[in-house]
Amino acid sequence: MKKYILFFILGFSALLQAQHTLSGTVTNALNQPLQGVSIYSSELHKGTKTDANGKYRITNLPTKAIQWSYAHVGYATQYQNIALLEPETAVAITLQETIFEMDEVIVSTAFNKMQSQNVMKVTHQTIQELQQKGTATLMEGLATIAGVSQVSTGTSIGKPVIRGLSGNRVLVYSQGVRMENQQFGDEHGLGLNDAGVESVEVIKGPASLLYGSDALGGVLYFNPERFADAKTIKADFSQKIFSNTQGSNSSLGLKGTTENWKFLARGTYNTHSDYRIATGNRVTNTRYNETDFKTAIGYSNSRLSSVLRYNYNNLDLGIPEDGIAAQTTSKNTQFPRQGVSNQLWSLNSVLYFKNTKLDVDLGYVANDRSEFEDSSVAALHMKLKTYNYVAKYHLPKAGKLESIFGIQGMHQTNTNLGEEYLIPDATTNDFGVFGTAIYEWNNQNALQAGLRFDNRKINSTTHGTSGEEGYFQETANSFTSFNAALGYKTNIAKDLVLRWNIASGFRAPNLAELTSNGVHEGTNRYEIGNAALKTEQNLQTDVNLEYKTNHFEFFANGFYNHINNYIYTTPTGTVLEDNDVFKYIQNNAKLYGAEIGLHVHPHPLDWLHYQTSFETVTGKKQNGDYLPLIPANNWNNTLRGEFKIKKWLENGFAALTTSSTLNQNNVSGFETRSNAYTLVNLGLGGTIKLGKTTVNANLNANNLLDKKYIAHLSRLKTDGIANIGRNIVLGLRFSL
Structure with missing residues (x-):
């Protein structure tokens, strides 16, 4: 494991190039600056928030087009694919007020498109939304999503069921890694805790193209x-x-x-x-x-x-x-x-x-x-x-x-x-x-x-x-x-x-x-x-x-x-x-x-x-x-x-x-x-x-x-x- 860490984190220091910066201002429809807007890239695991003047600045970025989300409570989240072709790139964003969360970036599919662009329908729910339902376990919360159920043994053990298929017919991924925990048994639970989890994406149907064996359901x-x-x-x-x-x-x-x-x-x-x-x-x-x-x-x-x-x-x-x-x-x-x-x-x-x-x-x-x-x-x-x-x-x-x-x-x-x-x-x-x-x-x-x-x-x-x-x-x-x-x-x-x-x-x-x-x-x-x-x-x-x-x-x-x-x-x-x-x-x-x-x-x-x-x-x-x-x-x-x-x-x-x-x-x-x-x-x-x-x-x-x-x-x-x-x-x- 150590050699992989050194290879991927330290071994590419020689590839450093001149810094590229993304900056700009976020306003509402009345052209008023919005403070506290979250600007984030899930691909880079990097983000910031706008200041009192609606301004933001993020440095040391790649030139390749990266998708950024601009999110604020009460406003529709915007997603922008931005290529930093110049050392300094300024992007002004106007957010529109809305009640519905109209879109999300879907990570579990191949091209990380927004849901509105995605060819496959994927259900996305934040863990905060599940927790607001007062469920005792992560699996109990997942079972409130349409098309998802659980095989349960009391309150402690729950196995996911997607459209009638369970056990080795449903794959679980955490941290981008396939979870393997003897999931063939009905009495073998999910093995995950919702603390430290941002959201869950549910693919309902065969996903073997991206995930191989066992993604049947x-x-x-x-x-x-x-x-x-x-x-x-x-x-x-x-x-x-x-x-x-x-x-x-x-x-x-x-x-x-x-x-x-x-x-x-x-x-x-x-x-x-x-x-x-x-x-x-x-x-x-x-x-x-x-x-x-x-x-x-x-x-x-x-x-x-x-x-x-x-x-x-x-x-x-x-x-x-x-x-x-x-x-x-x-x-x-x-x-x-x-x-x-x-x-x-x-x-x-x-x-x-x-x-x-x-x-x-x-x-x-x-x-x-x-x-x-x-x-x-x-x-x-x-x-x-x-x-x-x-x-x-x-x-x-x-x-x-x-x-x-x-x-x-x-x-x-x-x-x-x-x-x-x-x-x-x-x-x-x-x-x-x-x-x-x-x-x-x-x-x-x-x-x-x-x-x-x-x-x-x-x-x-x-x-x-x-x-x-x-x-x-x-x-x-x-x-x-x-x-x-x-x-x-x-x-x-x-x-x-x-x-x-x-x-x-x-x-x-x-x-x-x-x-x-x-x-x-x-x-x-x-x-x-x-x-x-x-x-x-x-x-x-x-x-x-x-x-x-x-x-x-x-x-x-x-x-x-x-x-x-x-x-x-x-x-x-x-x-x-x-x-x-x-x-x-x-x-x-x-x-x-x-x-x-x-x-x-x-x-x-x-x-x-x-x-x-x-x-x-x-x-x-x-x-x-x-x-x-x-x-x-x-x-x-x-x-x-x-x-x-x-x-x-x-x-x-x-x-x-x-x-x-x-x-x-x-x-x-x-x-x-x-x-x-x-x-x-x-x-x-x-x-x-x-x-x-x-x-x-x-x-x-x-x-x-x-x-x-x-x-x-x-x-x-x-x-x-x-x-x-x-x-x-x-x-x-x-x-x-």
């Missing part, structure tokens, strides 16, 4: 916290308390930036007791404790922008087995429990040439997972180490055509240290090569296409005694796949955008599917793997219609997803170890559905918002049977008012939300049906100014009516255990 792409503005030092402290679990979440952050160097660090501690259901009882051993630490250091000059980040996350998770038993508010986990730690190193470097750039991401993820049954000695202990890389070369722009060529790879080892083996010791190697291009014309149309080739090799070792539980035979598997994507975006009328995409994706079978031989805890099934499994391959068509004005926005997304060789388990009719035996087999499958949403901001009631959205997905096998773990249809409605009280309260809001989940009767042969329910949530908050200190405050009451309900994708549903009851959440964030 979609991608969750987390953008890390921004550095401080140039030549500033900032600190903040946040505290959240949760009534239901008597929980606490504390986070402290510090960051500073010089002309070329930048630094940040953030520590977070999260602790919760067993959650309480609407009857007043607590679900035994759903308590958990989490420690999270993030830090980063960056360097940039006129030819290089480089950021090294590190994230340590440690989870102590109770595993509920006894349902509602001993009642306590202790936060010390009991047996059985999990101990999970993740260490994530990432190095992102962008090298700027005359008309091109090279973007390189290097990553290392170390996942250490232990399961303790009845003692402090781990019965199951697995260490997963993953090295990954991606390099994207942006070819010189040819008229209206932009193109990228890239390579991507991964080297991964899984090692067992405990007595029990869930999967064998194994090595996985990935290599992919891809190219994509976009052609834009008339500022209203864009056509994007791409091709990719991948190879994945999995080699596992022999373990155990033949014929007994836990025996794994040595395997050597190789999987190859060709994938393509084609998309078209057009403005069919003013403020009306149509997007159409068709893309393929693939997923190589995971180790559990290839090699399993034993009882899978939590399912009461004896599972047998299948070394002859083929690669899952899908083809999905998406259509997106989007209409936006200052007071009204509407979207409608429809999709059809066909999957060849869909992998699932089926009973064999035999019994081993007093458990029914299931074997992994394959069949073709299809998923189809839609998300529809409306946001109204009526004039002249500028303080009022009404938002509604509906999502539905259906999944079936080729024989007509329903797929498992398909979320129920959901309808959300939010009435939100925004206000300001003199000079001491800004960005105030009050919101009432109803979330109606319908009956889920379309279930697989191993699932039970789920009843409909409606939850009512209330939120209140704003920014309070106390002298030079600002406090962001949120007060939320989730499940306000203390409704007793069981979510369809809850892993505790088979035991008849309800989800969390009423939860009052108070959050305070102090900018120091």
